Amino acid sequence: MSTSSSSFVSPLDPGIDELWERRADITPDDADARKAVVAAVDAIDAGEARVAQVAADGSVVVDERAKRAILLSFKVLPMVESAAGGFQYHDRMPLKTRFDGVRVVPGAIVRWGAHIAPGAVLMPSYTNIGGYVDAGTLVDTWATVGSCAQVGRNVHLSGGVGLGGVLEPPNAVPVVVEDDAFIGSRCMVVEGARVRRGAKLGAGAILTSSTHVFDANTGEEYARGEIPERAVAVGSSKIKSFPGGEFAMPCILVLRVLAEGEIHDKLALNDVLREHGVSA
Template identity: 65%
Template sequence: MPVRPGEKPLSRGSGGVTIQTHSSPLPAAVDELWERRAELGPGDDEARSVVVAAVDMIDTGRARAAAVSSAGEVVVDERARRAVLLASLVLGMSRSQVGDFHHHDRVPLKTSFDGVRVVPGAIARWGAYIAPGAVLMPSFVDIGAHVGAGTVVDTWAAVGSCAQIGENVHLSGGAGVGGAPEPLSAAPAVVEDGALVGSRAMIVEGARVGRGAVVGAGTILSASTPVIDARTGEELDRGRIPDWCVAVGGTHAREFPGGTFGLPCVLVLRRLREGRRHGRAELDGILREHGVNV
């Protein structure tokens, strides 16, 4: 599709990923425990005290596994991810009960939901931060995740460990945002402010959805997925859907010794006006034009 008069082609994003520990609000003792993690177990009271205090800071939003900087980079707090991984080593298995439901796990359920609407059937583990104004339909939010204010985690949607969800995001029914507590070379998946992730879409392995972007139903985006501007054919940054656009899953042709085959990609169909919330009817019209749904 040609670029419409007055529009500019989508540009490649300049933001990358920075992994650091030196500016973490968590204590350096977490790093010391990480270095001797092979020796740790539930019987190590001192280690458990350090890890519990660190994960409590993530649980209350005083620390987070990653965030998008003012320069547009994803900055990963490696110490926070280490604390999340250490929790499974220093916490023992314990039984708990909520109503008729019995649990047997190392990581307890989250208990603080100030200002959050939690519909019966929603599950959030301790160490997940859920901001006031968020809504959890029957869904799952794992330890280390961050869910911003005004965000809706819809029915059967899942937010993985250390995944980062911005403010006023809608994760539609069955959508999944994969966690990345390990390998340590991977960045957590990030969905930025104002994005809409369609039903059964999967954002995994350090992938990133930009501000205000609309992701069509069933789209699969990983850090290595090609992202292509459907109007120009230009390949954009892999694994990243740009800000303020409509994107859907697609395929692109590749030549192999055995023939030409279609490999998965994400197609950017249309740019949206920055800062403007788009009505469902308008979005449906854009997607129907290309035979897809949100």
């Protein structure tokens, strides 16, 4: 995956880069540094900047300055006590307060510095700093959007889904789940793995940056750590020989790739997965 673009210019204050260079000396007593960092993270919180996004050429472009601002916030913010109802907290990061047009069910937790777009629905779940959840997306019960994970429009993160956080180093590509994707219950997508537009991932699958992805009909191998666009995929295993014997190694199996413009409704998706003994 590409992590940079010659045409990309961060919307954040370039002063963040200067603060990053002298980060070892920054403390919460540095009022000017704190002001600059808080302004930058506020912009990420509001969706005016984001840690990463998919460019027109399909590459993932990382805004290193945004990541640096998040990392610097741990340096410039003091530990403080806070409360939400009867729950007490002691942390450097406050909870998010901007939820315009978002349905937030009791039990949902979002840290400041995560952007939740209008029209999203948060069941009891957790979204970490730097996360981005776009319009129309459902983050279902006990799902986790890790630090800096980027989730597109009209995505369904089913119950217990775990999107891993990728905060350091600043140029590392985070987990990206693109528009119209469906992630089945208890799936894990970590280490900067990517689920492309319209893909459907069956329950319990584990996708890392090094996971092998195979076509069930041809045996063709796709790019590691990526579910292809419009693919219907499930977790599987492939036998591999080692000095100590043969062992089944986890992989992802693409059962079908939808035609351009073809959309699976939930019932049709269940039918495809049920044929292979997998639930959504």
